[in-house]
Amino acid sequence: MSEKILEINDLRVQFKNGKEKIQPIRGVNFHINKGETLGIVGESGCGKSVTSLAIMGLLPDKTSEIASGNILFNNQNLSKLTEKQFRKLRGNDISMIFQEPMTSLNPVFTIGDQLKEPLKRHKKMSKSQARKEIISMLQQVGLPRAEQIIDEYPHQLSGGMRQRVMISLALLCKPQLIIADEPTTALDVTIQAQILDLLKKLKGESDMSLMLITHDLGVVAEMCNRVVVMYAGEVVEEAEVNELFDSPKHPYTKGLMQSLPSNNDRKSKLYSIKGQVPRPSEITVGCAFANRCPHVFDRCLNETPPSFNLGNHISKCWLQDSPYKEVSHNETKGTAIR
Amino acid sequence: MLDFIIKRLLQVILVVFLALTAVFFLIRLSGDPTALFLPPDAPREQIEEYRELLGFNRPMHEQYTDFMANAVQGDFGQSLRSQEDALQLVIDRLPATFQLAITALILSLVIAIPLGVLSAYKRNSIFDRIGVGITVLGQAVPNFWLGLILIFFFAAQLKILPTGGGGTWVHLILPTITLATYSIARFTRFTRSSMLDILRKDYIRTAKASGVPTIPLVSRYALKNSLIPIITLVALDLGTLLGGAVITEVVFAWPGIGRLLMQSLMNRDFPIVLAAVFIIALIYAIINFIADILYAYVNPQIRVK
């Protein structure tokens, strides 16, 4: 087995709103291997972004906290770090690409001013050195006129160009892990493909790991080695990308796949999963997906299913438990790992 | 940029013109102007003589065009009391008012911006409580009353500062505090709210994610962003400061335009009132004009084009 760069164990994040407490992340487990691209999939509101902010230590500190569990980065427990130690990591060892390139760059500073920040902080570079480095990085992400763009303001660039700037910002210090939170969602379709190609190319050139958060299974199939499917603050399925697409186990994953429009069957009705992701405050006992699941039975409503490990394929569903084996597609015997 | 400046200058002229027109007609329509221009106990012959002399027996529109024609040349007539040139009297008082207003402005910015930033950054902390407290209380305290209380403590009781008058910096202390208090409250509020707004922005998260420490994050990044709304709001509020200056001048007998305006209103010395209105509207319009340029300067989305 290859070396793990990031390992998340039973992570629970709690948000406080006055006296109310809600848990948008309820016991998340997964890991990322060195050099690997891990896809994190799920509908909006399932906790993908909160998980990534927790890794970056960017959860709003007044209203949220890590209630339990830990995040290990190169075997170092991130949830125990002080703010100062964390700062040395951010932008240096772990960096992040955000969803909204239009609003993620500061409108009153030039591109160069914003990009030189991590170089100055982490690499202690001189101004001229940093400038050279930035220009070469801007060229690397495929921006034309890099020497001019460095002195321009964000509003002078298009959305696709800004996302390239964001990617170069993330790459500047050659981090070991990049978290990309829906990096293409806000862009035009043609630009999306370009940005994904760019990420793929840049990843191929180094041994960094990529955690790609998306709701688009097509992107996952294109980019990732392994996939984690999240639902309502939990990991419901985890598998190699081909394994997942060939034989999805969890009804939610199956639903997601069915809802993909298929090219060869244009006349068929688009499938959609009924209902909505429950809000964290609505989740009580049983499986969180029970109210939308087509295979729901009594046990789902009364007991929370554990994660069944079916040999590198994890599914958090009672269908994987042995007594109901015949209901699921006669698989190898599931073993609970919790 | 030149287009913008010309457009704004035309606007300044329009504002001043309309302000003068409004006050002119207000004075003329509010009763027999001769009676207003003279002390109430003036004899009848004198009233008639005055009416003839000042041309009040002529039709209104003629009086108005005459007034405007003279005003354009800077001639607002003579003070009815001292027979001095009205505009000159007002201009002579200008430096004193500027001295007071600018000191108060600087004092309030120096206090309000750090307080507002701290209050927003350490939201719900003790600093925030103090900041919000000052904001709420400062806006409820009438500045003339604060002036009276300061006089009572520092002049009447402790006898360490003069009650009023002008000249030295010692005379400036109490009026400045009085005038600045309300602005401190307002500006702290602006800074806090625009800072809170900026700190929620995506690009602040980006900066955090690239490892920028707290102090430069707030003082260098967020502050520059929030200066844009702060400048606009402060400029809009300078009218209140100017208005407050008038009242403060009266309380402390500070020899500025405000006190002159008040005395002229009391004495019904309307040429001076019109000249003062002219100067105040002009100053205010120019301040707004400067604020617009400053705004364009800190906001690259306007500047680079």
Added chain:
Amino acid sequence: MSANLEKALHNKPAVEVKNKKESRVYNYFANLFRSWTGTLGFIIIIGLLFISIFGPWITPHDPLYADFSKKLLPPMTDGHLLGTDQLGRDILSRMIVGARVSVIIGVLTVVIAGTFGTIVGIISGYFRGWIDVVLMRIVDVQLSFPFILLVLVINAIIGGGLRNIIISLAIGGWVIFARMIRSEVLALREKEFITACVATGVSRFEILFRHILPNLFTPLIILASLQIGTFIIAEASVSFLGFGVQPPEPAWGNMLNEGKDYIFSSWWLITFPGIAIIIAALGVNLFGDWLRDTLDPELKGD
């Protein structure tokens, strides 16, 4: 399938339809008392209203009765809780009657300025075109002259008294309402439900009265409550300067004007009316802030 599933599928609590109105009022109060600043503002406003309605019956002395043998008595002497003024009149009684003046001026000015400003704002924002340009130019010009000076100059020219100070304040104050209502109307015009009305051929006036006006209520009530404090302080300032409400009628502003000559000897003359102004303005502002935070969370902060 079990009843459990039924519950899981519909796990929203049954909504009680009856008493909807009652529960809304109840909710507002529950919300109000959760914020101590809002509660404080509310209590001050209730107190202020009580004093201004029942003022003449609760004054310990005749507010206009001058007794020179009892002039400038310090507080707590001879049955004068807050002392007497330079003419021997009871300060507390004058302050109680002065509260009514402040409340009347604050409320009436807001009603007049608010009504006029709303009409102008609606015309400007809804009909647009040349009338909008003209009206907004007037608003701009007026906003480019300091509010308090405008009120002062107008009042000095048209003369003092309760009616004239209300007129002066309303002339100075309507522009804020006009500008705010105009921008609200402009924003509402762009909303989908208005577009839908236009598309389905609802008449302009029906859109205006049935769909736009009701939506202006919330921002109007918020602005009005915040402006009352401004108007109360402005009236006090103008009266302090010797215009506005004229003596012997007691107003907090002119009490301070009369008292300022005795600043060296009798501190109580300037202290108590000033505190009354602060409490009134504070109460109205706190309540207004709470109202804004509750009714319009988007505006929160400023």
